[in-house]
Amino acid sequence: xxxxxxxxxxxxxxxxxxxxxxxxxxxxxxxxxxxxxxxxxxxxxxxxxxxxxxxxxxxxxxxxxxxxxxxxxxxxxxxxxxxxxxxxxxxxxxxxxxxxxxxxxxxxxxxxxxxxxxxxxxxxxxxxxx
Amino acid sequence: xxxxxxxxxxxxxxxxxxxxxxxxxxxxxxxxxxxxxxxxxxxxxxxxxxxxxxxxxxxxxxxxxxxxxxxxxxxxxxxxxxxxxxxxxxxxxxxxxxxxxxxxxxxxxxxxxxxxxxxxxxxxxxxxxx
DNA sequence: TTCAATAGTTCGTATTTGTTGTACTACAGT
DNA sequence: ACTGTAGTACAACAAATACGAACTATTGAA
Numbered sequence: 001x002x003x004x005x006x007x008x009x010x011x012x013x014x015x016x017x018x019x020x021x022x023x024x025x026x027x028x029x030x031x032x033x034x035x036x037x038x039x040x041x042x043x044x045x046x047x048x049x050x051x052x053x054x055x056x057x058x059x060x061x062x063x064x065x066x067x068x069x070x071x072x073x074x075x076x077x078x079x080x081x082x083x084x085x086x087x088x089x090x091x092x093x094x095x096x097x098x099x100x101x102x103x104x105x106x107x108x109x110x111x112x113x114x115x116x117x118x119x120x121x122x123x124x125x126x127x128x129x130x
Numbered sequence: 131x132x133x134x135x136x137x138x139x140x141x142x143x144x145x146x147x148x149x150x151x152x153x154x155x156x157x158x159x160x161x162x163x164x165x166x167x168x169x170x171x172x173x174x175x176x177x178x179x180x181x182x183x184x185x186x187x188x189x190x191x192x193x194x195x196x197x198x199x200x201x202x203x204x205x206x207x208x209x210x211x212x213x214x215x216x217x218x219x220x221x222x223x224x225x226x227x228x229x230x231x232x233x234x235x236x237x238x239x240x241x242x243x244x245x246x247x248x249x250x251x252x253x254x255x256x257x258x259x260x
Numbered sequence: 261t262t263c264a265a266t267a268g269t270t271c272g273t274a275t276t277t278g279t280t281g282t283a284c285t286a287c288a289g290t
Numbered sequence: 291a292c293t294g295t296a297g298t299a300c301a302a303c304a305a306a307t308a309c310g311a312a313c314t315a316t317t318g319a320a
Contacts, residue, residue, distance in 0.1 A: 013237060014230065014233045014237050015151075015152050015153065015154055015157070016152075018148040018152035018230070021148050022145050022148035022152055023145065027144070043296065054279080054281075055281095056279080056281070058297090059296095059298060059299095060279075060280090062297090075286085075297095077286095077287060077288065078286070078288060078294095078295060079287095079296060093229075093232075093233035093237075094232075095229045095233075096233040099223075099226045099228070099229035102223075102225065102226075103147075103223035103225075107144050110140065171268095172267070172268065173266090173267065184308075184309050184310075185267085185268070185310095186269075186308080186311090187308055187309060189270090190307080190308080205315090207267095208265095208267050208315070208317060209266085209267060209268085209316095
């Protein structure tokens, strides 16, 4: 059991961060990890969204977050100890994470308030006028 | 020739923005459009990166930016008039665009300074330790 | 008005990336 | 050693992306 790979802070790219956080499940996970200081294991997030996410898919998402440099993961017995690397990242890209999380919050509020399900990125095109 | 589709500001999602800007070519284009107030046509960007980008690919990138709500595009004769929707977006998601562009700038400086080509998101994994 | 040139788009196909069920590995407690 | 739990690897299929070739709209000249 090799230790898991984590990119050094200077190898973390903006593109990588944006891509990782352009998935609704992954922002949800990351936002949660960043908000609460203590670590979470993967299974905590089996229901981050409305519908149940398969275990293997979740595992894939965690790997994506880790390889983008957004989270740090280490084995703790049988579970996984996941923590946000936000403070590190904030030192390299000041304000980036905060802005994304804040924007995400704005969006969630406007979505629930309007009572209409906002189309996630993956959803059908809103109105493909072509 | 229908007018092009542009999502209304309240339909723009954070996920959509992040996804659109998680591509090196697209951030380059968007950053450029946002920096200079006057509009650009597509062909201006045939060489945004080191290597030449095919016309059809560029067209696809502009469509992606437009559908994510990041730019506004209108026909002006035979060309395309592209402008950044950043001020609109900034009203809905304050600071988001600024933070992304600023982070991008930080990254570009650190990359050129180090004299090493930073791997773009699409590139091979830096060191897949598994 | 017809022709050629220019700027973009569409389409088809090849490649890449993402999703998820099933089978597996590692660890803890019995 | 055996069982349950947490997570990973693999493989098959689905979806998104890249890009060359063919096409469309518009302009300006002949």
